[in-house]
Every structure is written in C-alpha cells, then in structure tokens.
Amino acid sequence: MEQEDGALRESLLALQRDLSGQGEQLRPQSRCVSQAEAEGELTEVLLKFLKNRITRLHIAAFLTQSVVHQTLQGDLSSFAKTKETQESTEENGGNEELLCSEALLHYCLQCLQDVISKWLEQLPPFPPPPRDICVSVHAIRNTRRKMEDRHVILQDFNTLFGIKDSIPRSYFAVFDGHGGVDAANYASTYVHVNVARHEGLKQDPAQSLRESFQKTDAMFLKKAKRERLRSGTTGVCTLLEGDHLHVAWLGDSQALLVRQGSHVTLMDPHKPERKDERERIESLGGCVAFMGCWRVNGTLAVSRAIGDIDQKPFVSGEGDVTSQILSGTEDFLVLACDGFYDTVSPPEVPGLVLDYLQESGGNWQHVAERLVTVAKEGGSSDNITVLVVFLQHPQKLLEDIQAQGSVEEQALFDFGGEAVEVASDNAG
Structure with a gap:
C-alpha cells in the first residue's frame, strides 16, 4: 500500500x-x-x-x-x-x-x-476498486467516410458519481450515430450522467435508464435547435448492478447475453417495419416506405433515436428496457451496432467468441477485434463497434470448454469401444 x-x-x-x-x-x-x-x-x-x-x-x-x-x-x-x-x-x-x-x-x-x-x-481515504471485469472493445470506420460510432466503458460508475452504497455498478454503452457525430458524442457524454443523477436509480434502475434516454434526447434537441444540428443516434446501454442486468435501447443497436454457450435474446430492435412501430408512426401522420430498406418517411432506417430533430415525433426518443437476474451461469455480454448484426446473426456469436478463446489460448483482449473482422468479411460496409463484457473470467470459460471437450472425447471413446465389442460378439 x-x-x-x-x-x-x-x-x-x-x-x-x-x-x-x-x-x-x-x-x-x-x-x-x-x-x-x-x-x-x-x-x-x-x-x-x-x-x-x-x-x-x-x-x-x-x-x-x-x-x-x-x-x-x-x-x-x-x-x-x-x-x-x-x-x-x-x-x-x-x-x-x-x-x-x-x-x-x-x-x-x-x-x-x-x-x-x-x-x-494528505491523501484522502479512497473508495475500494470495482470488481475487475474483463472487457474487450474494437471499433472501425470501415468503408464509411466518417466514424460516427461511440462507446462508453465505466467500471467505476459509483466512484465517478459519488454514489455511496454497497451495490456495485458498471455501465457500458454503444451509440451508432447518423447524419453526423454530434448526437452520438452527446449521448456518450450525458446518458450515464442522467442515469447517475436520476432520483429513482436505487429504487427502479430500469426506469431510470428509460427516462435518462428521454431526458438526453430532450437536452440534445435544445442544443440541436440552437446550433442547427440535424444528426441522430441509436444506442444500447447496460447497467450491471450487483446480480441484476438492466438493458435500455433505442433503435437497432443491440445487446446479446450468452449463458452456458447459448445466446439469450434480450431485446427486439426498433425498426420501422416492426408492426407496432409502423402503427405508431402512421398514427402520428408519418409513413413507412421501402427504399432499399424500410424507412421512416422515406429517410431513416430506424424508428427510435436520440436527436433527428427534423423527424420528431415520428422517430421517438423513448427507449425500451429489460432486466435480468444473473444466476452466475452467464458467460458474457455483447453490445454492438447494426454494422455488426447486419452480417452476424445472434446464434453465431457464442461460437465465434468461444472458438477464438480456444484458438488463442484465452486471449480475451482481442475477442472484439475478431468479431469485427468476421462482420467486415461477411460484407458489412457500415461503421462497426463491438463491446464484449465477460461475466465469467475468460480463463474459466476456456477451462470449461476444454473440460467439455475432454468429456465429449471420453464419451466417443466409450461408445467406440462398446461398438467394437458388440461387433465382435455378432461375428462369433
């Protein structure tokens, strides 16, 4: 010390x-x-x-x-x-x-x-360090002219905002901007501040996330009006709070949970072709038209976002939230923009991560980079950001993979030996 x-x-x-x-x-x-x-x-x-x-x-x-x-x-x-x-x-x-x-x-x-x-x-008494969580992140501009994605990693959430209780909190987010970087920059600066300062954070963290998206949208619209900004951003953020996982999202950036090697669907992204989204937009006097893909009023391919001042209220700033109680069997969490999910399906993700851990001997730092490479090689031309939050230590995941492999090999060996013995009896 x-x-x-x-x-x-x-x-x-x-x-x-x-x-x-x-x-x-x-x-x-x-x-x-x-x-x-x-x-x-x-x-x-x-x-x-x-x-x-x-x-x-x-x-x-x-x-x-x-x-x-x-x-x-x-x-x-x-x-x-x-x-x-x-x-x-x-x-x-x-x-x-x-x-x-x-x-x-x-x-x-x-x-x-x-x-x-x-x-x-005189040095002050310092708060204890947060639980060490292995996080891998990688982001590329890809073939786009500008990089409009932003991401946030705050393992020291409580310390950063002076929250003094016994519940550990970590915050992770990915924002996918469009029409410029202003909205994504803004969301990556203010959403977590609004969450931390929400009066209901300790009683209802999920609602705090939802309302913080709305508040950030309202704040940015004021800035957009005074500075004549036209950009917008989708976003997905997670708050790890003790043994609870809270997820909030706007638009088509997504969070994916992997438990014991299988993906768990947490959310349904906001896209104009979704039945409830189309009905909401049309009830407000807007339309959903197909122009290469389904678009709000023939322009935006997402139906909810922070910003997009010219498309309010059709493009809503109201997020959705979901919560999960973590049992301790969860492997990792993946947050990514649509540039990743356009070419990599959720069921593919667990195998890609676990295979890479096995190939690299547990080199978790470059897991996100591997996922980004797979998306790019699959044909994605968009900005790509992938953030992987390990809920189990990668080394333990690797040991579990190896142990499972040993069990399967033994089972095959046992089955093979039994088959030989049966065949020999039949021959006699």
Whole structure:
C-alpha cells in the first residue's frame, strides 16, 4: 500500500508540474453548455485527461468526481455567455442561461490544482476498486467516410458519481450515430450522467435508464435547435448492478447475453417495419416506405433515436428496457451496432467468441477485434463497434470448454469401444 501511495504521489506531482501547459491543450467539447450540461461536459473532458496520467483508474474516477463536485459548488455566473449570445440563443428557441465552456473548463482545472495540493498534503481515504471485469472493445470506420460510432466503458460508475452504497455498478454503452457525430458524442457524454443523477436509480434502475434516454434526447434537441444540428443516434446501454442486468435501447443497436454457450435474446430492435412501430408512426401522420430498406418517411432506417430533430415525433426518443437476474451461469455480454448484426446473426456469436478463446489460448483482449473482422468479411460496409463484457473470467470459460471437450472425447471413446465389442460378439 505504501508503495502504491508513493507512486500516486509521484503521479500527482508530475500532473501538478505539467498541468498549466497541458491545460492549455485541453479543449471543451462544445462552445457553450447549459447548467444541466455542465457536469457531463466537465466529467467527460477531465476523466479522459486523467486516465492517461493516473494508472489506478478508480483513483482517476475519484479525482474526477472530487474536482467536478468542487467546480459545480462554485459561483458559475461569471461564465455566462454575453447578452448578444443569449439573445441569439433565444431566437433559436432556447431560454436557458448558457455558460462559456472554455471559461468553465479553465476554472475546473484551477479546482484540479487545488484538489491535487490537498491530496499531496494528505491523501484522502479512497473508495475500494470495482470488481475487475474483463472487457474487450474494437471499433472501425470501415468503408464509411466518417466514424460516427461511440462507446462508453465505466467500471467505476459509483466512484465517478459519488454514489455511496454497497451495490456495485458498471455501465457500458454503444451509440451508432447518423447524419453526423454530434448526437452520438452527446449521448456518450450525458446518458450515464442522467442515469447517475436520476432520483429513482436505487429504487427502479430500469426506469431510470428509460427516462435518462428521454431526458438526453430532450437536452440534445435544445442544443440541436440552437446550433442547427440535424444528426441522430441509436444506442444500447447496460447497467450491471450487483446480480441484476438492466438493458435500455433505442433503435437497432443491440445487446446479446450468452449463458452456458447459448445466446439469450434480450431485446427486439426498433425498426420501422416492426408492426407496432409502423402503427405508431402512421398514427402520428408519418409513413413507412421501402427504399432499399424500410424507412421512416422515406429517410431513416430506424424508428427510435436520440436527436433527428427534423423527424420528431415520428422517430421517438423513448427507449425500451429489460432486466435480468444473473444466476452466475452467464458467460458474457455483447453490445454492438447494426454494422455488426447486419452480417452476424445472434446464434453465431457464442461460437465465434468461444472458438477464438480456444484458438488463442484465452486471449480475451482481442475477442472484439475478431468479431469485427468476421462482420467486415461477411460484407458489412457500415461503421462497426463491438463491446464484449465477460461475466465469467475468460480463463474459466476456456477451462470449461476444454473440460467439455475432454468429456465429449471420453464419451466417443466409450461408445467406440462398446461398438467394437458388440461387433465382435455378432461375428462369433
């Protein structure tokens, strides 16, 4: 422990020395943010910055939470945009006070300096590290002009948001943008913040996920209106909470659970040709037309998404949710965009993962890369993102595969020996 604390102090000293120069290189994601967006904006920028400098990731998450909390406790009124900017925003339908992101981030970095100084005087009691979960992720632009997918991995969910109870939580998400990257960037920054701050998280986490999708959609539509953005994004996210798995989705990105080598269907993606989706769209005055594939009003191939301001309310921002109690027999979870599932069917996934583990001797880090390669070789031309969350350690899965193989070999041997003996009796 003393050795780890010594290494942390050295990292903090190095961070303190370099912060002024590095801080000038840091840039906010947006030019301005509302009060409701400030926590997500600062958390996203600061966590990425600190993850590259603090090797113990749960400490980086704890430092991020401490600094963002201190920042938001301060007087932020001095960071309000100019009157001219506010008037321009109101012309575009906004009525929120906006903060200058660059000034807000600069203040946040001052708070970071302050917190580091306090830590160097006396390190605080740190929260315990989260349960170590093996996660493999791989994403490619493929043949598309732009990469519009985004993904989120937060094993330190409780630490990052200062949630203090005995229930471990981890959050994973994949967002598949279209018409630009703005909506996918936004969803990957704010959905988990809205989940963490939902008042019903501890009582009804599934409902918290559902309503956080809707809230994020409403927040992004305000931004889209004031900044004239037209993009959208589908998404699938999972919250691992103790022995419960909660899944929320919008559109055709999907989550797949594998239990004892067999796939478990968790969800039905939102596509315009689904009977209930078509009826919902038509009841609102829209239409579903076939143009290469089924599309909402002849444009979008998904019927629910965050954003797509020009297609509201036909393209809904209301997600669906499902929950599962984990028995301990689950192998892994796969989250992926439609660029993967377009050419790889759910029943194929367990075999692909388990075969690769066996071929590679348990090299789980590249499992997602193998899945992406299979999808691309199968003909997918879309962006492809695959995120694999192992619910059993990959080494144990490999041992189970090998043990199963030994049992099957013995069974074949036994059957063969018996067959020879019978044949010999018949010959006599």
